Every structure is written in C-alpha cells, then in structure tokens.
Amino acid sequence: MSARPVVLVVSPGDETYRGYCLEQVAAAYDVVLLTGTEPSWEKPFIVDHTVADLSDPAALLAGGRALAQRHALAGVITWDEWYLVPTARLARALGLSSTSVEVMRACRNKATARTLFARHGVPSAASMRARNLLEAGLATMTFGLPAVIKPAAFAGSVGVIRVDAPEELPAAFAFASAGASRSSDDTGVLVEEYLDGPEVSVECVTFRGLTTPVAVTRKHLGPAPYFVETGHTIDAADPLLAQVAPAAAAAVKALGITDGVQHVEMRLVDGRPRLIEVNARLGGDMIGQLVRLATGIDLPRAAADLACDQAPDLTPTRSAAAGIRMLYPDASGILAARHVDQTFAARTPWLQRVQWTREIGDPILLPPDGDVFTARAGFFIVTGRTTAEVTDRLDTAGDEITVTTRADR
Numbered sequence: 304m305s306a307r308p309v310v311l312v313v314s315p316g317d318e319t320y321r322g323y324c325l326e327q328v329a330a331a332y333d334v335v336l337l338t339g340t341e342p343s344w345e346k347p348f349i350v351d352h353t354v355a356d357l358s359d360p361a362a363l364l365a366g367g368r369a370l371a372q373r374h375a376l377a378g379v380i381t382w383d384e385w386y387l388v389p390t391a392r393l394a395r396a397l398g399l400s401s402t403s404v405e406v407m408r409a410c411r412n413k414a415t416a417r418t419l420f421a422r423h424g425v426p427s428a429a430s431m432r433a434r435n436l437l438e439a440g441l442a443t444m445t446f447g448l449p450a451v452i453k454p455a456a457f458a459g460s461v462g463v464i465r466v467d468a469p470e471e472l473p474a475a476f477a478f479a480s481a482g483a484s485r486s487s488d489d490t491g492v493l494v495e496e497y498l499d500g501p502e503v504s505v506e507c508v509t510f511r512g513l514t515t516p517v518a519v520t521r522k523h524l525g526p527a528p529y530f531v532e533t534g535h536t537i538d539a540a541d542p543l544l545a546q547v548a549p550a551a552a553a554a555v556k557a558l559g560i561t562d563g564v565q566h567v568e569m570r571l572v573d574g575r576p577r578l579i580e581v582n583a584r585l586g587g588d589m590i591g592q593l594v595r596l597a598t599g600i601d602l603p604r605a606a607a608d609l610a611c612d613q614a615p616d617l618t619p620t621r622s623a624a625a626g627i628r629m630l631y632p633d634a635s636g637i638l639a640a641r642h643v644d645q646t647f648a649a650r651t652p653w654l655q656r657v658q659w660t661r662e663i664g665d666p667i668l669l670p671p672d673g674d675v676f677t678a679r680a681g682f683f684i685v686t687g688r689t690t691a692e693v694t695d696r697l698d699t700a701g702d703e704i705t706v707t708t709r710a711d712r
Contacts, residue, residue, distance in 0.1 A: 308377035309333045309350075310607050311370055313390045314357055316383055318344040319660055323592050324382050324585060324603040325349075332377075332607055335370045337363065350374075360389055367393040378610030382585040382603070387411060400612040402583065406559040410583040412456045414493055416558060420578055423557035425550065427578035430495040439476045442494035443469070449499075452476060454483035455491040461674045465497060465528040475528070478671055498570035498577050503543065504535075505551035506586060506594055507565040508605050510614055514555045514565075516548035517602075517617055518594045520586065521690070522568075525631070529670040531678065534697065536626035537593045538690040539619060550576035558583075564606045566590065589627050589684065596625035596655065596686050623686060625655075626693040628701060630681040635669045636708030638662070641680060644703040654700050655684040667708055680706045 310332040315325050322344060328334055329348035336345060336352040345352075351373060355366030363386075367379065379399050381390040387407045394401030409415045413430070420427040429446055432455065433439035443450045443466060452475050453463040462482015466475045476492065483490045502522040508515050518537050525531040551567040558581055566586035568579040585591045591602040599620030608615040632638070638661050648654055659681040661667060668677040683700055687693040 307331070307333045308611055309335060309374045310610060311335050311337060311367060311374075311376050311379040311393075312349075313337045313363070313367070313379065313381040313393065314339065314383040314386045315345050319658055320587060320589060321382060323589070324606075327595075327601055327603040328380075328607045331604055332611075333374075335374055335376070337366045337370060357386060357389070360392070363389050364393055364396060367397065371397050378607065378612070380606050380610040382606065384411075384582065384584060387583055394610075400562060400610060402560050402562055406561075407583055409558055410560070410581055413453070413580055414455045414491065416580060417493075417495075419557045419559075420554060423553065425553045425557045425578055426576065427554075428495040428498050430493050433476070433492050433494045436473060436476050439492070439494050440469070440472055443472065446494065446496040449497040451495045451497050452479040453493050453495065454479060454485075455493050456483075460530040460532065461485065461676075463530045464671075465530075467528070471528075482674075498572050498579070500571040500573070500577075502568065502570050502579070503547060504586060504590070505544070505547050505567045505569070506590065506602065507551055507555055507567055508602070508609070508615060508617055509555055509560055509562055509565060510609055512556075512561050514552040514560075515617055516544060516551050516567075517600050517619075518598055519544040519547055520590055520593070523628075531631075531670060531675055532588060532629070533631065534626060534628040535588060535590060535593060536624065536690050536693050536697075537590070537597045538624040538693070539598045539622040540624075541690065547571075547576045550578065554578050554581050562609045562612075564602050564609070588629070589682070592684070593625040593627060596684075597621070597623050623688060624690050624693045625684065625686045626690075626697050627682055627684045628697045629679050630659075630683070630704065630706050631669065631678055632667055632680060632706045632708040634708055635667060635672060635678075635711075637711050638665045638667055638680060638706070639709040640705065640707040642705045647700075647703040651700070653686050653696055655686055657681070657683040657704065666711060 353366040356362040391407040417430040431442040523534040566582040605615035685696040
C-alpha cells in the first residue's frame, strides 16, 4: 500500500496538451482517474480509474463516489474547462476542499463575471447581452466601433470576433451565435467594448483566499478580426508581473475564488490592465509547462496540493524564459506536408519540443470556417535567458519548420 495521498483527477484531457499535468501530479500523489474513455497513455500515471459519461452529471457523481469508496481521497481536481462546475459539485458531495459550485459557475459565464468585476471595482470591458441583431446594433452604438462580439460562455476564443464597421455586424453576430450555440452553460451572446492594447495572462495560485501571481504570459494573436492565439512567452524576470499582479488578484477575489490555480486574461490599455476573464484552472496551450521551464514552479502539483488543502511550494528554482508557437498553415485544406529540419533540431538544445497534432491527409480549417480546435497542425517550444532571446529563437526555429496544405477537392 502506498503512503502517498490519493487525488482524483476528473477528465485528464489529451496527452499532447495535458499529459504533463497528469505526469507532474503523479510524481507526488497516487492518482485515480474519472474519465469518459478507457485509459491509454494515462496508465503509467494512475493507480485506478472509473469510466463514466462525463456529460451526465449523475453519472459523473456516481463515478466519483465509486472511486471514493475504493480510496481515501485527499482531493479532487480538473484542468478541463468543461468540467469545472461538475468537479466542484463532486468535491462538495465527497466533503473535499473546493471553491464553491456557484463561484465556478460564475467563472464559466463571462456576463456574470463582468457584473462581479463592476461591483468590486475591477477594471474590465463594458459589456451588454444581445439577444438578437437589433440589440447587438444598439450595443455597438453605445460602445462605439470597433467592438467585440463573443459567446457568453465558451473557451478557446471560439466565436469571438471584432467588428470594425456597421456592415460587418450581421455576419459577426451570426459567427458569435454559432459559437455560443455549442455551449452547454449559456448560449447567449455578448457585445463588448474593444480593449485596444497588448494581451497578457497572469498565472495565479490562490490558497485560502490569498492569491499569489507567479508569472505573466505575453500572448500573440493572429490577424483580425479573429482572436486566435498563435503563441506565448514567459520570462521569470518580466517586470510587467508587478504591474498586472494587483488587478489579477482583485479579479480572483471579486469572483469569490478561495482556492486553486487561475489563468487570468487581460489587456493593457494605455499601459493599464483591463480584465477580459478569469479561468479557474491551469492555462491551456502548455502555459503551465512554460511556467516551469522559466521559473521552476510546478503549477499542476500546486493545483493538486490546493485540492488537498495544502499550501503549495511556489518558490522559484530558476530564472529563465520560455515560449511556444503554434503551427498554422497559410490556408485551409488537407495537410499535405509537415517537416522539421532534423539536422537543425539535433544541434539545437534550446528547441525543447516539436509536436504535431495533425497527420498527413487530415483536414485543417482556419477561421471563419474553423476555430482553434481545427486550425492547428502542431506547436514547438523553445527556451532562453530572456524574452528577446526566446523570441529570436522562435523565429529561427519557425524558419526550419514547414506546414503545407492542398485544396480539398
């Protein structure tokens, strides 16, 4: 019998983007898994599992109870956006530490979050709900153009679009509505003022109501009018962290989050932070791994510690920088070729990883017909001493990697 605490992980996600999370938690805890499919890549990192229909709240709860009967659970966590609310509900049912269901539901809904930000004096974008095209038009008259139209509750920038002129509004509202229709929480649409400035996220850890911002992520976006993220960089010595940390902590507090890891997105308008949203989970796109490469801080381990009501170790053990760049083709189509110069890769120790997420022959669909889930062919990660060095290395490595599509006949 192991003497290590047992943590229940709900929905481990895919190996490519979330495998490192499960691996890092399993280094310190015995992991039992509640999953929708029979485990494959997860097997080396778990001691037990239950397969359940995670889209069915009753089935998810029953699966969690079954694991609790077999193991003395110390905590329950998820890094999957879609299961934040059910996981909080499961933790409450099992008598385990967790931020409340109501707070998690507020984090999932951008309209509710905006209301709470305003109530607590946290600067964010002005926002209005639009039930139809007429209301969307009235909102843009109120805020002016450009404006942003987005689903009230979704993720991955799906359905988020900028409107620069009145004639663009009908197509933009239809685009946002299509994205919103995919949500199981709220199918509404929001119209918001456009925050003109660079976008960043603050990676935060909250323990018993005290929030510690540990890193700032500088984000890079594709061409307008869409908000597709093309890459991120993190520098342990980034002076911007001190500037944006108070706003991030205030946003977490405004939502009522008491424990967990948060990915807080904002834009700097005239150098001042304005909140976009708070994700009550580890950031996606390998951001947790970038944090570890740059600072040594282990965010998945911290999330598990918090789920077990234990103070996490947030002591930096290195001061470096790291970056990721997503691999997109120039046009939608069928993936015809993907190539990395192997000689370059073999003699480049700072090229940490090149990961393909699409096979030759797979369709790749860019916005507006596709989204972040259909547009990427892969990604690569580099390290360096500073942001400038990492940016230069991302450009250098990008020149050695090619992604080509052909027309889908």
